[in-house]
Amino acid sequence: MCTDRPALGEMLEYLVTLGAIEFRPEPLDAIVERRLKAIWAARSCPNCGEDTLQALDGSDRIWCGRCDWKTTYTRGTPFYDSELAPGEFLIAFILYADTLLSINQIAFLLSPSYKTLYDRIKETETAFVRGFPTVWERISQTVGGPTQVDETQQVCSGFKGKEPPREGLNRGGSPEGGRTRWTGEQGDEVTLVAACRDVLRVVSAAEGTDYEDDLAPVIEQAADLSQPLGEVWTDGLPAYQGMEHDHRYVVHDDGYVSDQGVHTNQAECLWSLLQPWLAKFRGLSKQGLEQAARTYGFLRSLNLTRAPVHALIDCVVVNAFR
Numbered sequence: 001m002c003t004d005r006p007a008l009g010e011m012l013e014y015l016v017t018l019g020a021i022e023f024r025p026e027p028l029d030a031i032v033e034r035r036l037k038a039i040w041a042a043r044s045c046p047n048c049g050e051d052t053l054q055a056l057d058g059s060d061r062i063w064c065g066r067c068d069w070k071t072t073y074t075r076g077t078p079f080y081d082s083e084l085a086p087g088e089f090l091i092a093f094i095l096y097a098d099t100l101l102s103i104n105q106i107a108f109l110l111s112p113s114y115k116t117l118y119d120r121i122k123e124t125e126t127a128f129v130r131g132f133p134t135v136w137e138r139i140s141q142t143v144g145g146p147t148q149v150d151e152t153q154q155v156c157s158g159f160k161g162k163e164p165p166r167e168g169l170n171r172g173g174s175p176e177g178g179r180t181r182w183t184g185e186q187g188d189e190v191t192l193v194a195a196c197r198d199v200l201r202v203v204s205a206a207e208g209t210d211y212e213d214d215l216a217p218v219i220e221q222a223a224d225l226s227q228p229l230g231e232v233w234t235d236g237l238p239a240y241q242g243m244e245h246d247h248r249y250v251v252h253d254d255g256y257v258s259d260q261g262v263h264t265n266q267a268e269c270l271w272s273l274l275q276p277w278l279a280k281f282r283g284l285s286k287q288g289l290e291q292a293a294r295t296y297g298f299l300r301s302l303n304l305t306r307a308p309v310h311a312l313i314d315c316v317v318v319n320a321f322r
């Protein structure tokens with residue numbers, strides 16, 4: 001029987017209540033500071049054009065040695081002017097993107113108010129999704145083999161611009177008491193499309209299953225991130241027949257691997273991981289679903305390449321310096 005209790009993480013909450021688990025953002029703060037200061041120091045002054053900017057240990061300031069220009073090293077990043085330290089941002093975002101914990105549960109583990117944490121995670125997510133392609137290009141990575149493309153239907157039960165449900169925030173009281181299952185209008189159905197090639201995972205959400213409008217964009221983005229694209233393997237969806245890329249397909253009714261060895265198992269596997277992750281939101285708007293699915297794909301790509309936490313930090317901050 002499915003109940004309102006979260007699927008995972010309740011015993012973990014006890015450990016935090018007992019003080020057995022404590023998060024220490026300081027090591028991450030230090031990495032973010034080192035990384036951002038190094039990037040600033042390599043830049044020229046936006047005011048006078050002086051070749052390099054100055055940064056010192058023990059100070060947040062970045063300044064120009066020639067003119068008056070100065071700023072703070074977090075300027076332009078989601079870490080700027082926030083009540084959360086960079087390390088807290090990153091812990092929250094990693095718990096969000098890399099575990100099945102809900103944002104409510106993460107708020108409980110980290111303690112800031114739910115609203116603040118929700119906004120900060122979403123900001124970090126927006127920056128991460130935007131910055132990923134630039135950082136991916138820099139990660140020395142040979143992506144080869146066929147690109148497997150698959151699609152699945154997903155119903156959004158969107159918040160329609162409203163705040164997400166706030167349940168189980170009450171530390172002391174009964175968790176059931178604070179829990180109100182969100183019963184908004186059932187949203188639209190979208191098509192999630194995934195392109196998987198080697199360690200790269202690109203997911204997007206589309207309105208339907210038309211090739212040009214709905215299926216092609218994710219294939220093109222996968223091509224951008226892993227040039228050249230090579231052969232595309234799909235299931236038997238007729239829409240794919242119109243694609244210009246070299247492609248082969250497997251018809252699932254005939255078995256999951258064609259006689260020629262064509263399959264979309266990587267994409268099927270991605271769905272099996274993505275579905276429970278999306279379920280933790282208990283409803284997402286179309287736009288929220290698109291962003292969340294994309295986040296999962298990109299984070300999965302970083303994890304599959306065994307990228308260090310620096311790569312994640314770079315994704316979040318890279319657009320501040322472009």
Ligand SMILES: [Zn+2]
Nearest residue numbers: 045048064067
């Ligand atoms: Zn200057």
